[in-house]
Amino acid sequence: MLSNLGNSILFLCVILSLSIIYFANQNLKTPEGKISKIIYQFSLIQSCLILVCFFTLIAAFIVSDFSLINVYQNSHTSKPILYKISGTWGNHEGSLLLWAIILTIFSFLFLVYNNNHPKKFRLLTLIVQNILILGFLFFILFNSNPFSSIVPVPNEGLGLNPILQDPALAIHPPLLYIGFVGSSIYFSAAIASLISNYSSNSFSLSIKNWVLVSWCFQSLGILVGSIWAYYELGWGGFWFWDPVENASLLPWFAMTALFHSLIVFERRNIFYFWVIILCLMTFILSVMGTFLVRSGILNSVHTFASDPSRGLYILSFLSLMIFVSIFLLFKKYKRENYNINQNSKETFILINNWFMMFYLATVLLGTIYPIFTDAITNNQISVGPPFYNTIIIPIAVIFLLFMAVGPRVKWIKNKFEDLKIYTFILIGSLLINFLITYFLESYSILSNLIIISALFLISSSLIDGIKEFKKKRLDYARIISHASFGFLVLFIGLNDVFSIEKDYNIKLGETKKFENYSIKFQTLNLKEFSNYKAVVGELEILNTDTNKKNILSPEIRIYDNPQTLTYEASIKSSFLRDYYLTMSNIDRSDYYNIKFQKKPLMIWIWISVVMIVIGGFLRIFTNAKSN
Amino acid sequence: MKFKLFLILFVLYSQSIFSEEKKIDPNSIHKNLRCLVCQGQTISDSNSDFAQTIKLVVKDLIDEGKTEEEIYSFMSDKYGEWIVFKPELNMHNSLLWILPYIVLIFGGFFIFSLIKKRH
Amino acid sequence: MQKATKVLIILFLIFVISIFYVSLNRDTSYNTSSLINKELPEFEISFFDEKKFYKKNDLKKNDYTLINFWASWCAPCRTEHPILMKLSQEKNLKIFGVNFKDKKIHADQFLKELGNPYAFIGKDINGKQSVRFGIYGIPESILINKNLLIMKKFVGPLSSENLNQIVEIIN
Numbered sequence: 081m082l083s084n085l086g087n088s089i090l091f092l093c094v095i096l097s098l099s100i101i102y103f104a105n106q107n108l109k110t111p112e113g114k115i116s117k118i119i120y121q122f123s124l125i126q127s128c129l130i131l132v133c134f135f136t137l138i139a140a141f142i143v144s145d146f147s148l149i150n151v152y153q154n155s156h157t158s159k160p161i162l163y164k165i166s167g168t169w170g171n172h173e174g175s176l177l178l179w180a181i182i183l184t185i186f187s188f189l190f191l192v193y194n195n196n197h198p199k200k201f202r203l204l205t206l207i208v209q210n211i212l213i214l215g216f217l218f219f220i221l222f223n224s225n226p227f228s229s230i231v232p233v234p235n236e237g238l239g240l241n242p243i244l245q246d247p248a249l250a251i252h253p254p255l256l257y258i259g260f261v262g263s264s265i266y267f268s269a270a271i272a273s274l275i276s277n278y279s280s281n282s283f284s285l286s287i288k289n290w291v292l293v294s295w296c297f298q299s300l301g302i303l304v305g306s307i308w309a310y311y312e313l314g315w316g317g318f319w320f321w322d323p324v325e326n327a328s329l330l331p332w333f334a335m336t337a338l339f340h341s342l343i344v345f346e347r348r349n350i351f352y353f354w355v356i357i358l359c360l361m362t363f364i365l366s367v368m369g370t371f372l373v374r375s376g377i378l379n380s381v382h383t384f385a386s387d388p389s390r391g392l393y394i395l396s397f398l399s400l401m402i403f404v405s406i407f408l409l410f411k412k413y414k415r416e417n418y419n420i421n422q423n424s425k426e427t428f429i430l431i432n433n434w435f436m437m438f439y440l441a442t443v444l445l446g447t448i449y450p451i452f453t454d455a456i457t458n459n460q461i462s463v464g465p466p467f468y469n470t471i472i473i474p475i476a477v478i479f480l481l482f483m484a485v486g487p488r489v490k491w492i493k494n495k496f497e498d499l500k501i502y503t504f505i506l507i508g509s510l511l512i513n514f515l516i517t518y519f520l521e522s523y524s525i526l527s528n529l530i531i532i533s534a535l536f537l538i539s540s541s542l543i544d545g546i547k548e549f550k551k552k553r554l555d556y557a558r559i560i561s562h563a564s565f566g567f568l569v570l571f572i573g574l575n576d577v578f579s580i581e582k583d584y585n586i587k588l589g590e591t592k593k594f595e596n597y598s599i600k601f602q603t604l605n606l607k608e609f610s611n612y613k614a615v616v617g618e619l620e621i622l623n624t625d626t627n628k629k630n631i632l633s634p635e636i637r638i639y640d641n642p643q644t645l646t647y648e649a650s651i652k653s654s655f656l657r658d659y660y661l662t663m664s665n666i667d668r669s670d671y672y673n674i675k676f677q678k679k680p681l682m683i684w685i686w687i688s689v690v691m692i693v694i695g696g697f698l699r700i701f702t703n704a705k706s707n
Numbered sequence: 708m709k710f711k712l713f714l715i716l717f718v719l720y721s722q723s724i725f726s727e728e729k730k731i732d733p734n735s736i737h738k739n740l741r742c743l744v745c746q747g748q749t750i751s752d753s754n755s756d757f758a759q760t761i762k763l764v765v766k767d768l769i770d771e772g773k774t775e776e777e778i779y780s781f782m783s784d785k786y787g788e789w790i791v792f793k794p795e796l797n798m799h800n801s802l803l804w805i806l807p808y809i810v811l812i813f814g815g816f817f818i819f820s821l822i823k824k825r826h
Numbered sequence: 827m828q829k830a831t832k833v834l835i836i837l838f839l840i841f842v843i844s845i846f847y848v849s850l851n852r853d854t855s856y857n858t859s860s861l862i863n864k865e866l867p868e869f870e871i872s873f874f875d876e877k878k879f880y881k882k883n884d885l886k887k888n889d890y891t892l893i894n895f896w897a898s899w900c901a902p903c904r905t906e907h908p909i910l911m912k913l914s915q916e917k918n919l920k921i922f923g924v925n926f927k928d929k930k931i932h933a934d935q936f937l938k939e940l941g942n943p944y945a946f947i948g949k950d951i952n953g954k955q956s957v958r959f960g961i962y963g964i965p966e967s968i969l970i971n972k973n974l975l976i977m978k979k980f981v982g983p984l985s986s987e988n989l990n991q992i993v994e995i996i997n
Binding site: 196313314315322418420421422427430434437440441442443445446449453457459460461462463464465467470471475582583664665666667673 | 734738739741747748749751752754756759787788789790791792793794799800802803804806807808810811814815817818821822
Binding site: 743759764786 | 860
């Protein structure tokens with residue numbers, strides 16, 4: 081029943097999309113200045129219908145309707161209700177439906193909120209966006225249909241991978257999708273702007289908030305994903321430069337470059353084509369990331385069911401997008417006349433874009449290079465953290481320094497009057513770094529440089545803030561984001577340098593000692609839960625300097641549906657440090673392997689990212705106010 | 708002020724000398740080796756039979772006085788380049804290591820050329 | 827923009843996309859086939875019941891040797907055992923069994939129960955020797971010739987298809 085309902089709604093959505101394209105096309109030909117009402121109405125109905133469609137699928141998951149293959153494969157009656165619901169978008173088919181929702185709703189909202197832009201531009205955006213929607217609806221209907229039914233109806237579902245049964249992972253996909261599917265709207269707008277020759281800087285007004293919204297959600301999505309990886313995957317890190325993680329980072333770099341260069345475009349009416357390229361690139365990278373992740377051509381830490389026919393569909397779609405974009409760009413490209421002074425804000429924003437493109441190229445190359453070596457030379461290689469760390473970190477030092485200086489530079493022409501302040505800030509940063517080095521332990525030159533440049537960025541942002549505050553022209557958004565980015569780098573640097581990691585094979589009752597800590601394996605209990613059994617260890621961590629005790633209880637869980645073994649880390653967080661402990665059994669022995677980690681300032685890494693995003697949201701609000 | 712700066716530079720310099728003498732940390736090597744039988748984990752994260760064996764062998768190799776690079780090339784001899792997360796700088800990986808810097812330099816020139824055009 | 831640049835950009839994109847396309851239909855699962863046609867590494871595997879060692883040159887005497895890594899605790903080793911028993915009938919082939927991370931009592935019990943196909947048996951108690959052969963999970967078998975070159979590698983239990991392949995090579 082639900083299967084038929086879902087399929088019919090999807091079918092209706094296809095018809096609606098086609099009619100919107102038809103009406104928009106008709107409307108383009110009429111001389112009337114306004115967009116006809118029927119287009120608004122159809123867009124609204126389309127958005128509502130796709131939501132209803134999604135709720136239908138959620139309902140199927142809640143009532144465990146195993147007549148749907150999708151529910152059968154990804155759910156189980158014994159699963160907690162929250163994970164039944166999040167199971168809806170935790171799988172390939174359901175997540176595509178989420179794609180379609182975001183495409184549709186953004187399409188409608190963009191139509192509603194851009195009244196003061198040319199009609200032709202708005203209608204073309206709508207048409208392009210609806211072509212994208214159609215592309216995804218066809219993909220859903222003919223290749224990855226969440227409403228496919230199964231006969232005979234099974235009594236019980238196969239269950240969801242327990243690693244995915246997690247609150248962070250329940251909200252991770254929606255956040256991330258608002259980010260990178262949201263970028264579709266400025267892809268469409270860019271295409272429309274090229275076709276309709278809408279190249280004045282008022283074009284930037286139509287997209288800038290959309291860029292910021294998608295950027296904020298993308299950042300949050302990446303954050304939640306990292307937090308999940310930190311406590312669930314059990315290696316104690318939060319970023320592994322894994323292909324799936326990289327796929328979410330690539331559009332982020334493009335968005336960051338985009339909203340910075342939009343500032344220049346809006347203000348000085350230059351870089352139009354560069355802005356367009358970035359708009360197109362962001363969504364193309366998003367779709368490419370989806371292709372890499374879902375087609376299974378990459379090996380990854382994160383499991384995704386993969387299937388070559390999906391890959392083929394997304395690849396065709398991707399190629400189409402790329403070649404249409406390239407064709408239009410080549411056709412419309414005109415040389416622009418620049419008049420940029422060396423010491424101007426424009427230059428520094430260009431420098432931001434320069435570094436973003438460098439990071440983007442590095443991460444993109446590292447992600448897809450193994451595919452190339454395998455296809456061409458038949459040689460399988462792994463590109464992992466050491467590659468990215470070697471290439472990215474040294475360059476980040478220079479980037480941070482530019483980032484500190486850039487915002488203070490004036491438009492068009494600037495004279496460096498405050499060289500003194502910079503010297504002062506730099507010396508301050510060196511001193512703080514020296515104190516850290518002196519009172520804690522020694523560390524490498526590169527970490528020193530990273531920490532100095534992060535401190536430099538933080539202090540110059542804060543000094544900027546104070547100055548602006550005195551002049552009553554405080555730009556909260558930028559100060560918060562930039563300073564928090566400095567803090568983020570600082571905390572990651574300190575965390576990396578001062579982490580302790582110890583690995584022991586230990587028997588029940590044993591005690592291991594190192595530095596000023598001792599770990600005692602106290603008890604081991606077997607516990608039964610509704611959908612899993614757990615072996616729970618209890619280990620006492622004693623800091624012999626302060627005599628403070630902490631009990632950590634890592635678990636080995638055995639899930640029933642599907643039969644899976646997972647290792648749950650036990651984490652004790654505080655403001656200064658996290659204790660992190662995982663335990664795993666060693667086959668054919670009564671020893672357990674434990675891995676203890678002390679990770680300083682973990683919480684502050686998460687907080688910094690949240691602050692960066694808050695900066696982004698503040699910018700959206702100030703933009704909305706000034707419009 | 709100059710004296711302080713000098714002091715700091717000296718500290719930095721002396722650190723770099725001391726860090727040369729550090730022993731190889733097996734865990735940092737484990738982190739750069741892929742556990743072939745696990746879903747994308749490193750040797751350090753895994754307790755599979757395979758990972759345990761590799762840890763033993765790495766320990767032996769360190770005791771034999773092998774350098775980090777020698778250990779990686781031993782492993783990739785046996786299991787293929789797939790096992791190391793840091794791709795070696797060889798013929799078919801040269802583009803991987805060089806292209807990012809080419810992008811960086813090219814970008815720099817591009818910006819420079821834009822700025823120079825001013826009148 | 828110059829025409830040449832445009833053509834270059836388009837060619838580059840076509841190249842990238844076609845590589846993606848080609849990779850879609852490739853088997854990306856990992857294997858150690860790179861070791862085939864290489865010489866067998868040096869090793870030192872102790873006798874099953876004595877304090878002596880098998881070394882690389884001991885295998886020169888045989889026309890062909892199949893080095894088989896097995897253990898009593900490994901379930902797939904049981905399924906491939908009948909194949910090994912059949913192979914042990916071949917004249918040109920000696921099977922060198924390496925007992926992997928196992929206890930002797932259990933291994934003896936295993937062979938008593940299912941038969942002993944091995945011309946010689948060695949043991950690798952902590953698995954260190956297996957790393958020299960590029961072994962990453964048992965059962966695994968390596969076929970070598972008189973010149974100690976690796977002819978073929980079998981990851982996972984031997985199938986009857988593998989049996990035919992081996993018989994074909996050695997005859």
